[in-house]
Amino acid sequence: MKLVVMKNHEELSKHACELIINKVNSLSSPVLGLATGSTPERLYEMMIDKYNQKVVSFSHVKTFNLDEYVGLSENDTKSYRYYMNHHLFSQVNFTKGQNHIPNGMASHLEQECQRYEQLIADACHIDLQILGLGHNGHIGFNEPGTSFSTRTHVVDLERSTREANARFFESIKEVPTQAITMGIETILQSKQIILLVSGEQKAKALHRLLNGEVSEDFPASVLKRHHDVTIIADEAALQL
Ligand code: F6R
DSSP states (O other): OEEEEESSHHHHHHHHHHHHHHHHHHOSSOEEEEOOSSTTHHHHHHHHHHHHTTSOOOTTOEEEESEEETTOOTTSTTSHHHHHHHHTGGGTTOOTTSEEOOOTTOSSHHHHHHHHHHHHHHTTSOSEEEEEOOTTSOBTTBOTTOOTTOOSEEEEOOHHHHHHHGGGSSSGGGSOSEEEEOOHHHHHTSSEEEEEEOSGGGHHHHHHHHHSOOBTTBGGGGGGGSSSEEEEEEGGGGOO
8 A cells, every 4th residue: 555645635535536547637538436425525616616616527537436325316305316416427528328327216225236246347447536534444335344255235233333424414314224235346456546634533544544554443454455555644544
């Protein structure tokens, strides 16, 4: 794993944006893996700016998001599909069909997981996957204890993850209890991975990632087994 330390969230986002744009501009049919959450919001704003400045086009790009809540429709403002439409997809030149997110409303969730996994394989896997880091070390919604050999699957969300995400909902009671997430093996099949870590509230998790052992108790630790991972962290995330 390579560690790049940036001064703050703004600089972290700028650096990630440059890496993504270089990837998109250098491949004929790039496949991006995307995350939701607070960390990449500024990155997506910067990607939109670059598109408006005609530095990049997304007409030839496919995207796959890491995860989606079970039971929230794309019109629900708390769904990850809504988040992505709002923060990125509707503001650049993507057309319908280029952007993939698991369907949390599918009547057969297991089949939906298999369908999603197949779509990623059909796209010849992800060229560049963006990840955020959970306080408990989760990546995607792969919570501590998840087997490293998982493919896209349905998960029961931990209380701590639901508490962390309650800030996007009226109350914790409204935070769904399940999600569909790419599995750890699915994520590891990405050709390149960028993990974004920002803020002092992530310092403990980042410290454990950098100094701890590879263990299913701390899912992000599996990234040590991938050949091309860059952690972009800001100074606050390294203050421990
Ligand atoms: C989001 C996702 C999660 C987040 C993680 C960090 O699609 O899969 O793993 O990346 O929970 O979230 P933030 O950026 O809100 O701290």
